[in-house]
Amino acid sequence: MLTVRPAGPGDARDICALLNAVDTIEIGRPETDLHEVEADLNHPDVDLATDSWLAVEGGRPVAYGLVWDAGEPGRVDCDHYVLPGHQAAGAHLLDLMETRARAMAGAAPGSLRLQLNVRPTLDTALLDDRGWRTVRRYHAMVRDLDPAADLPPSPPPGAPGLTLRHCGTDEADRRRAHALVERTFAEHFGHVEREFDAWLDHYGARDLDWSLVWIATVPGHGDAAVLVSRDDRTAMGWISHIGVAKELRGLGIGGHLLRHGFAAYAARGRDTLGLGVDTRNASGALALYEAHGMRMHFAVNTWELPLHPQE
The missing domain is CATH 3.40.630.30 (Gcn5-related N-acetyltransferase (GNAT))
Structure with missing residues (x-):
């Protein structure tokens, strides 16, 4: 029954x-x-x-x-x-x-x-x-890690002097990381702007290991990109956000952050790193991830049902 x-x-x-x-x-x-x-x-x-x-x-x-x-x-x-x-x-x-x-x-x-x-x-x-109708498709992408091959990358030629710092010790940096997520994802499908505390609740990030969140600083531009990741999944490490300021896209910063993530998780003993990507992302994220050796693990459709006004 x-x-x-x-x-x-x-x-x-x-x-x-x-x-x-x-x-x-x-x-x-x-x-x-x-x-x-x-x-x-x-x-x-x-x-x-x-x-x-x-x-x-x-x-x-x-x-x-x-x-x-x-x-x-x-x-x-x-x-x-x-x-x-x-x-x-x-x-x-x-x-x-x-x-x-x-x-x-x-x-x-x-x-x-x-x-x-x-x-x-x-x-x-x-x-x-x-x-209901499908309105979007996402791919869960994965890449195998090798601690001997996945080493910390040098700054990209398009952004000489780029530096990374993690947010593990500075509350102000944690809020800067959130602000960079809001700034760099503002035009993405389905993105909803949230204040810092609401963002923590939405992503279940109250216990986030902030040493696995990095901010990229570019000379002349200040804090311009962010990598948010977490290591609380049994199956693999996970990147939830890679965001680069719109005016600095195409300079290799996104790839640099991705390779930094590979190196960091390989050093932690992880054998796989994953992330999700909107296949229609206008920034070309899917092609970037594929170019760096990531492959599709599985695909997900977003279904949508219009909710008409109640009578």
Whole structure:
């Protein structure tokens, strides 16, 4: 018998097991860590009583959904996971999520966005029938690391004198890193501007190791680029942001930051480093990563459902 109820913090391990079962089907191995699930369930902008759903059958979760305010008027984001053979449960959660999202969006037109593997466990006909459409594709890119070959790079010829400093000891530098993220990602699809504390909460960065965040300074331009990374995933190290000031793009700074990341994580004993990239990124990020030996691990589509004004 299927039961549906709100998720709670005590469900974290069961939800993590569900997500890893989906991972194994979609990408070939489990890659969800328990702390990621716990961060979602404890997010300050999520009310689990109204914004989460856990479908349980035979004592184990078979589907899970979560919605949250994305930080801009009318926009709601969500997660949805379902095991094969349980599409009815997945469809029921979609109904509940869409209803809640319309209430969250209010009277103004808005949208509900969902990221799914390009070959998901969810039957995408359920999305098509409800008016969802794909609006973007992202690639999760990975690269194998070699401590003997991945050494700290010299400054690029296009930006002589470039220096890097990490943000591990200076609160002001942490705020500068955030400001650089906001500045360099302002034109990216889906980017939402956030104040520093809200940004920390959104990215689950309250416990971020700031020694793995670097600011690039270029003579005559000051602080001009940023690399934000984290080493709290079991599967690999992860770069969440590489941003270069628009006026300095094309000088090799992005590649320099990327190679610095390879060297830093190889020195930490990591054998793989990953990141996500919008395949339509106007800055040419996908080509940059491919040119530096990164390959696609898996692809994700962003699906969007228009949320029309309530009558």
